[in-house]
Amino acid sequence: MMDNIAKPELLAPAGDFEKLRAALSFGADAVYLGGAEYSLRSKAKNFDAEGINQAVEYAHGLGRKVYVTVNIYARNEDFKRMYDFLIKLQCTGADAVIVSDPGVFSLVKEIIPDMAIHISTQANTTNYRAAAFWAKAGAKRVVLARELPAAEITEISRAAPAVELEAFVHGAMCMAYSGRCLLSHYMTGRDANRGECAHPCRYNYVLMEETRPGEYYPIEEDSRGAYVMNSKDLCLIEYIPQLIESGVSCFKIEGRMKSVYYTAAAVNAYRCAIDDYFNDPKLYESNKAAYLSELFLTTHRDFTTGFFTDSPNELTQIYDGVAESGSDFCGIVKSYDSDSHWTIVEQRGKFSVGDELEFLTADGPGFRQIINEIFDLNNAPLQSAPHPRQLLRIRAVRPVRELDILRRRLPAACN
């Protein structure tokens, strides 16, 4: 047991209400979400004022927190409606707003002064003076720039103790400095700094000589093409002690656009890792491979430890466009009857009678089982379900609960 160190907060993305519930079910201490406007993930479903109300009520009912992103780099016209938005936001009881822009910061201070403010990673805080500046200005927390190694984070936490430090520990990385990037706006008209990134850093690029339009010369790093700006995904699950020692008090998982399965599995892995470490650091050490293999089951690009351990080099890039997964997302539990073990599952990927599937459970280690029978809700037996998102009845051999995940390990991940 580690009595003298505070357990870091585990903060998860909530792209919609289902993901929010799954994140909290699998052990997130807090979630962050975007309002219908002013968030940097405008393509996520996001939450209107009523949705934020509902989210806050639900999370607070479980003793957890909700932070709302208002982290666009605002243009003058954005302030016309932001006043109303912030007043409504205050009424929801949200625990903090996440902002990047000093203009937005000052507006929050002016009209909802009691609201806690977290400074977004997009604000690019890379030194202790900047952290102390934000603390003095009234920020409660700074989400550090991703470009920082452990030693510099430690210096910041020692020199700016008045502000909490949050760091991304897992998820997709921008190749642009703190995500401040014009590529998407230039290529597609969708401005990443206003939440509309089309992710052109993930595209496959070719070479064209200017007098021969339409003649494309492949620039092949290998036979899969030239994904010259495609970063690996961040994964710091093997660095929990170092993150804590460096002064980070909140571990943030990226991915509001990812699936509910991704949210559940990533939160589950980090929850287990943090709790194991605080129960017994040796337990954490011995389980590191298991946490990592859990994360390999989710959809991801190859993993990197990013700037935390080193400066990025050619090994932090991936040279194909492929995001891989070690498993298929088959369904999500809607309800479970503990007497009969009948379980209602909403199908998310096809599965059939005879398949060996696995429940990922929030209440303990998951388990695998053969699916012996499938029924629809009218009790008609099925070999497999014909409709996406169809509600199905199967029998779980051990207890499960609402929002647990049903998945199929792919052959390479079957151990």
Ligand code: SF4
């Ligand atoms: S294009 Fe890529 S690097 Fe630029 S903001 Fe979008 S995700 Fe980040």
